[in-house]
Amino acid sequence: MPEIPSRRGLLLGTAALGAGAFLTACTSNEPKESSGSTDNQAAAADDKPGKKVTIGFAGPQADHGWLNAINVNARERAKKYSDVTLDITEGSNDTAAQIGQIDTLINKKVDVLVILPADGKAMTQAGLKAMRAGIPVVNLDRVFANPQAYRCWVGGDNYGMGLNAGHYIGELLKDKKNAKVVELSGPDNLELTKQRTQGFDDALKNYPNIKKVARQQAEFTVETGQAKMAQILQAQKSFDAMWNHDDDQGVGALRAIDQAGRDDFVMVGGAGALSAMEAIQADNSVLKATVLYPPTMAASAIDLARALGQGKGVSGLAEHEIPTSLTLYSAVVTKDNVKEYLPTGFK
Numbered sequence: 045m046p047e048i049p050s051r052r053g054l055l056l057g058t059a060a061l062g063a064g065a066f067l068t069a070c071t072s073n074e075p076k077e078s079s080g081s082t083d084n085q086a087a088a089a090d091d092k093p094g095k096k097v098t099i100g101f102a103g104p105q106a107d108h109g110w111l112n113a114i115n116v117n118a119r120e121r122a123k124k125y126s127d128v129t130l131d132i133t134e135g136s137n138d139t140a141a142q143i144g145q146i147d148t149l150i151n152k153k154v155d156v157l158v159i160l161p162a163d164g165k166a167m168t169q170a171g172l173k174a175m176r177a178g179i180p181v182v183n184l185d186r187v188f189a190n191p192q193a194y195r196c197w198v199g200g201d202n203y204g205m206g207l208n209a210g211h212y213i214g215e216l217l218k219d220k221k222n223a224k225v226v227e228l229s230g231p232d233n234l235e236l237t238k239q240r241t242q243g244f245d246d247a248l249k250n251y252p253n254i255k256k257v258a259r260q261q262a263e264f265t266v267e268t269g270q271a272k273m274a275q276i277l278q279a280q281k282s283f284d285a286m287w288n289h290d291d292d293q294g295v296g297a298l299r300a301i302d303q304a305g306r307d308d309f310v311m312v313g314g315a316g317a318l319s320a321m322e323a324i325q326a327d328n329s330v331l332k333a334t335v336l337y338p339p340t341m342a343a344s345a346i347d348l349a350r351a352l353g354q355g356k357g358v359s360g361l362a363e364h365e366i367p368t369s370l371t372l373y374s375a376v377v378t379k380d381n382v383k384e385y386l387p388t389g390f391k
Contacts, residue, residue, distance in 0.1 A: 088359035089351040093127045097353030099346060100149035101132040102142060103160035103184070108264060109292050110315055111135075113339035113390030114160060114184075121343035128350055139166045146170045150177050156349040159194075160184040160342075168193050180352045182345045195352060197369045198345050200337040202239035204374040205289075209312050209335045210247025212376050213285045216310060217254055224283040226258040226276050228269065228297055230290055237261070240289050240314070257283060262293045269293030273300035285310045291317035291334055298323070301330060316377060318389030325382045333378045339390055341372055 099122065106112035115135070122130035131154055133145040142162050149157060150173060157174050161167035164186040171181050171193030183194035217223040227244060230237040241259075248254050258280050262268040269288070276286075277300060286309060288294045294313045301311070313320045313334035320334045351358065351366050358366050377385045 087356050087364075088361075089347065089354060089356040090359070091124070093125075094356075095354045096127045096129070097156060097350050098129045098131060098152075098154045099349045099353070100146075100152070100154035100157045100179075101130055101159075101346075102146050102149060102157070103133070103135050104142065104162040105135045105137045107137070109317055109390050110337070110339055114342040116390075117339050117342035118158070118346055121346040125350060127354075128346070130346070137162045139163055142167065143170045146174065150174050150179060154179060155353040156180050156182065158182045158184055158342075158345045158349050161186050161188065165189045180349075182349045182352070184345045185341060191368075195368075196348055196366055198341055198348060198372070199370075200341060200372050201374050202236040202337070203243040204371075205314055205335045205337055206240040206243025206245070206287075207247045208243075208374050208376050209287045209314065209333075210244040211250070212333055212335070212378075213287060213310070213312060214247060214251040214254060217284055218251055220284060221253060223251075223254045223285070224257045224280070225254055226280060226283050226286045227256060227260075228273060228276065228286060228288040228293065229259060229261045230264050230293075232261050237289065244287055262290070262296075264290045264293050266292060266296040266299075268296065270296030270300045273297035274304070277301065277304045277306060283309050285312065287312045287314070289314045291315045291320040294320060294331070294334075298329060298331060306330070312376075316385065316389055318386070318391050321377060321382050321386050321389040324377060324379055325386070327379055333376050336373075336375045336377060336385070336388075338372055338388060340388055344370065344372075 101118050103114060104111060106115050122128045131149060136142045139162055157179050159171060159181055168188040168190050171183060171188045172190060174181050175193060180195040183197045185199035187197055188194055213225060229241055248256060258276050260272040260276050262272045288297050288311060291313045307330055309330060310332050311330040313331060316334055316336040316338060320331060323329050323331045348366055357364050
């Protein structure tokens with residue numbers, strides 16, 4: 045799963061990004077008399093065919109549902125534009141192999157590069173090389189160690205995931221005396237896991253009646269989710285709610301819950317898998333919500349890359365250039381709004 049930098053940048057709702065409202069409105073290219081006001085808005089990217097742009101896309105191996113959805117979103121978004129050619133690599137979790145793939149794209153002289161690095165720190169030099177070659181880089185999600193290695197960063201909000209999960213659970217349990225919650229996290233060696241847990245813990249501080257009584261780390265897989273959830277259930281004979289960091293491992297967690305015959309608590313998932321959304325819609329299990337980490341960020345990265353290649357800005361902003369950083373919002377999907385988000389669910 046992805047890693048992100050500190051919580052900075054422009055917060056944008058996933059619905060707007062996923063629907064393409066982000067870069068679609070057209071503004072006039074006719075200059076106005078300068079008065080120092082924001083009325084002289086820059087030309088913004090729109091859906092109309094413009095300058096042809098070749099976008100190179102390099103990401104890690106799609107060995108997780110979310111990463112596969114990243115590739116799907118990038119391909120589908122590129123197909124929307126007749127002026128975009130997408131040159132996408134196979135993807136690799138080997139840093140040396142991914143650097144080689146990026147070198148190939150640089151040598152092809154693509155107009156813009158979108159890079160989701162397998163390891164942001166280790167891949168920083170690849171981003172720097174592209175930028176020094178005059179190829180602007182859109183750094184997707186896992187951030188490079190040096191801001192000079194990218195023109196724009198777009199990604200998710202891991203801290204916000206935990207924060208919103210905690211507030212959702214907190215509001216459910218705010219009137220319950222001595223409420224208990226548990227947490228099924230991702231791997232603790234990942235910064236993203238630390239951020240998600242920190243957000244969750246910070247949210248719970250607003251609810252003094254709630255105590256976190258157990259935490260187990262899984263590995264973002266079905267198997268580890270099932271095994272670690274079974275341990276929690278065995279150790280905790282009763283609790284009121286749980287937060288699971290990842291919907292893939294949540295599949296295993298639900299299996300363990302079914303095997304134990306437990307239905308005495310509410311489960312909140314993470315990331316926004318289609319299976320989780322369908323379970324929320326069916327409303328026949330303990331899973332009642334999932335907090336998004338939207339793979340639609342890849343579609344937004346293509347939008348941004350196209351705008352960069354065409355020398356255009358973002359609709360709705362007065363500036364002539366696209367922003368340096370865009371942080372997506374981690375919406376909470378429940379039975380009340382799941383229909384809105386189902387099209388973004390990943391397999």
